[in-house]
Amino acid sequence: MQRYFLTASAPTTIGEQFKLTGESVHHWLKVMRAQVGDEAEFVTANQQVVIGKLLSSTAIDAQVEVVRVSSPQVELPLKVVIACGVSKGDKTEQIVQRGTELGAAEFVFFDSQYAVAKWAENKRDRKLARLAKIAHAAAEQSHRTVVPTVSYQPSLTKLVQTVPYDTGIVAWEESAKQGESSQLVQSLNKMAIGQRLLAVFGPEGGLTMTEVSDLAQAGVVAAGLGPRIMRAETAPMYLLSAVSFSQELV
Amino acid sequence: MQRYFLTASAPTTIGEQFKLTGESVHHWLKVMRAQVGDEAEFVTANQQVVIGKLLSSTAIDAQVEVVRVSSPQVELPLKVVIACGVSKGDKTEQIVQRGTELGAAEFVFFDSQYAVAKWAENKRDRKLARLAKIAHAAAEQSHRTVVPTVSYQPSLTKLVQTVPYDTGIVAWEESAKQGESSQLVQSLNKMAIGQRLLAVFGPEGGLTMTEVSDLAQAGVVAAGLGPRIMRAETAPMYLLSAVSFSQELV
Incomplete structure (x- = not known):
């Protein structure tokens, strides 16, 4: 699944929504051609990973709903x-x-x-x-x-x-x-x-x-x-x- | 020091001589511009390393004298x-x-x-x-x-x-x-x-x-x-x- 780092804060509760902006929107919508209902992973500033579903989009932003949350241990211990x-x-x-x-x-x-x-x-x-x-x-x-x-x-x-x-x-x-x-x-x-x-x-x-x-x-x-x-x-x-x-x- | 792999066998006793031929000669003499008295490392077929001194050369080969011998352990144990x-x-x-x-x-x-x-x-x-x-x-x-x-x-x-x-x-x-x-x-x-x-x-x-x-x-x-x-x-x-x-x- 495509992964994006969020610069703004995002909710980490299932069902909540957030607005995706900036280069990630461009990549997800134009390069990856995401459609309504498609999912991607978003990494929050405090290293949580939320899986978000595309609800709607304009030319410059996308409305995303949190459908799952995880806290993977993928960083080196040192x-x-x-x-x-x-x-x-x-x-x-x-x-x-x-x-x-x-x-x-x-x-x-x-x-x-x-x-x-x-x-x-x-x-x-x-x-x-x-x-x-x-x-x-x-x-x-x-x-x-x-x-x-x-x-x-x-x-x-x-x-x-x-x-x-x-x-x-x-x-x-x-x-x-x-x-x-x-x-x-x-x-x-x-x-x-x-x-x-x-x-x-x-x-x-x-x-x-x-x-x-x-x-x-x-x-x-x-x-x-x-x-x-x-x-x-x-x-x-x-x-x-x-x-x-x-x-x-x- | 420049290192070359030998395809032909070479002596591994100090003072003995061997003839270097093939691509290594070209590289050593033309690319590295080796002069008489210059040294290089040569790896023999049985993984010994001899340090050889250039004695003389023609367009296609070089006469080399063994000046030192070593058996470094540089290969992975597995x-x-x-x-x-x-x-x-x-x-x-x-x-x-x-x-x-x-x-x-x-x-x-x-x-x-x-x-x-x-x-x-x-x-x-x-x-x-x-x-x-x-x-x-x-x-x-x-x-x-x-x-x-x-x-x-x-x-x-x-x-x-x-x-x-x-x-x-x-x-x-x-x-x-x-x-x-x-x-x-x-x-x-x-x-x-x-x-x-x-x-x-x-x-x-x-x-x-x-x-x-x-x-x-x-x-x-x-x-x-x-x-x-x-x-x-x-x-x-x-x-x-x-x-x-x-x-x-x-």
């Missing part, structure tokens, strides 16, 4: 903040799209010393808006109840000062080469439900020793993600899958 | 066979590229009942050759010692008859919706190092009830991969990451 160096091409988009499917709570992109790409200051807001849109669409498709946020930090130093976290790891290639293999498990084991895990990933060029030791000072420890070399956009997928496996399946 | 329904666009290529980075031993693509894409018979060999090339390049980049194979099966029935496996799972959306969350862990727990895990993934359209129950008869059990809906090309990445996490990090 809030994972994926922090990545700005990358070339469509890599940032892939990270946001796939990372949203895999349950990330938040994405932060940062400028770093070895980065081969930079976001021009005048284009940054447009880039972030585009990534936020990708997160929104991916959250709808993967039936999440939260849309991850996307933001930018000018450096790792600024990032660890600004973004709150309970536990922090950095996926560092050198760490993997030295065969480090227990830090991720240790970090996950000490976390409680609802806590924030900051996971830092370098850009294609990797992180400098200075960046990694600055992170260590902020309590963000180097962790290996297995013995194979992963590209910049693959490593966050590994981390999110590992968090899901360890927290949702084991 | 041999994971990723079996996917044929998909649209570049999804199969993404599955092979990322899946190789994440340690897959083998890829099998199959035709299925709800598939929205088919490989025309006259183009199949070309598709498989292209995917094999992608696997080769990704194996070099991710510093693996094995290049995964890529093959095709006309149906799931044929697949389970032809492809050997010790344990089989199928990632089934309905299973995830019903909250099934322990089968993957159970399946992994009963496996021994070196055994083959067959992991089946439907195409975008999913698998039919009949296909899933035929798989069950062949001992391939439905397993949930967490509560979020993943796209066809994301689910194999989750599985491979989970196998690595559970077998290499925990």
Whole structure:
């Protein structure tokens, strides 16, 4: 069933009605060609899911009746903040799209010393808006109840000062080469439900020793993600899958 | 350091020499512009890695001296066979590229009942050759010692008859919706190092009830991969990451 995130509040009692407006109306009526009586899922601001039936519509809004209510548990037990160096091409988009499917709570992109790409200051807001849109669409498709946020930090130093976290790891290639293999498990084991895990990933060029030791000072420890070399956009997928496996399946 | 897979056998004793031929010569000399004295890694047929120094070259071959030898453990302890329904666009290529980075031993693509894409018979060999090339390049980049194979099966029935496996799972959306969350862990727990895990993934359209129950008869059990809906090309990445996490990090 098609899923939409509601920006306005909506009733969550069966039989009540609400008015759907904005882009969701356009998508449901024009793209999906919904007819009176058709149903869709709507996620309320407090993460409840209501199944709504189309009663009537105009060119700009739709009258919807709540027919069922559910509170699915589809969010990762830990809030994972994926922090990545700005990358070339469509890599940032892939990270946001796939990372949203895999349950990330938040994405932060940062400028770093070895980065081969930079976001021009005048284009940054447009880039972030585009990534936020990708997160929104991916959250709808993967039936999440939260849309991850996307933001930018000018450096790792600024990032660890600004973004709150309970536990922090950095996926560092050198760490993997030295065969480090227990830090991720240790970090996950000490976390409680609802806590924030900051996971830092370098850009294609990797992180400098200075960046990694600055992170260590902020309590963000180097962790290996297995013995194979992963590209910049693959490593966050590994981390999110590992968090899901360890927290949702084991 | 650049890595190449050797098709011919090579010495694995320091000081011995071998002749490099074929595409690797072209890449090393022309693309990477290697000079006499430069080093690269060469993976032998029996998964040893030798570091070789360029002694001399002609237009078609290069004389290389073994300067170091290593036997890195970079392969997943379980041999994971990723079996996917044929998909649209570049999804199969993404599955092979990322899946190789994440340690897959083998890829099998199959035709299925709800598939929205088919490989025309006259183009199949070309598709498989292209995917094999992608696997080769990704194996070099991710510093693996094995290049995964890529093959095709006309149906799931044929697949389970032809492809050997010790344990089989199928990632089934309905299973995830019903909250099934322990089968993957159970399946992994009963496996021994070196055994083959067959992991089946439907195409975008999913698998039919009949296909899933035929798989069950062949001992391939439905397993949930967490509560979020993943796209066809994301689910194999989750599985491979989970196998690595559970077998290499925990």
